[in-house]
Amino acid sequence: MSKIKDGDRIMVGGFGLRGCPDDLIDALVASNKKDLTIISNDLGSPGIGLGKLLSNNQVKELIGNFYNWNTDVAEAKNAGKIKVTLIPQGSFAESIRAAGCGIPAYFTLASAGTELGEGKETREYNGKQYVLEEAIYADVALVKAEKADELGNLVYCKSARNFNPAMATAAKYTIAQVGEIVKAGELDPECIVTPHIFVKAIVKGVN
Incomplete structure (x- = not known):
């Protein structure tokens, strides 16, 4: 979390609670970084996942689209506490893909x-x-993958892949939460979705 500053633009992978880097989000909540712009498909649920950031008053702006299952977003927006930018x-x-492609x-x-x-x-x-x-760019991307090798090549699990691969390419600094870390050369090259050149840090997650 030392790579994140107050006021940064943070991309977070996931669709609802699937493919969401919960451990990294919990660490971001604990860091108390403020005035963040969160770029994500949604904001989890009230007090769950990304919803914790809103409950902890760390969010300045949201950029995304699917906020209807977190009623806290509408309440905060209507109260003038946050800015919400909706994009289809x-x-x-x-x-996000365009940002990664230049x-x-x-x-x-x-x-x-x-x-x-x-x-x-x-x-x-x-x-x-x-x-x-x-194009939508970010300072830091928090993504979740099923497995990584020591270089940072990433393999995802089915629908948990969602926005994670694109976001990994569109930020200055990408942190990947993974379930397993193996030695370089152990991953099937045909299964690698995100090449290590996009990944700056890997964290062995609990979730």
């Missing part, structure tokens, strides 16, 4: 003609309006 889920995933922005049909597209640049292609979405 597909655009959210693509904006693509600064792209045009998409998603959100065109809706409130989520208001105030954004639009352009017409083949008779349809497209919205300009910018």
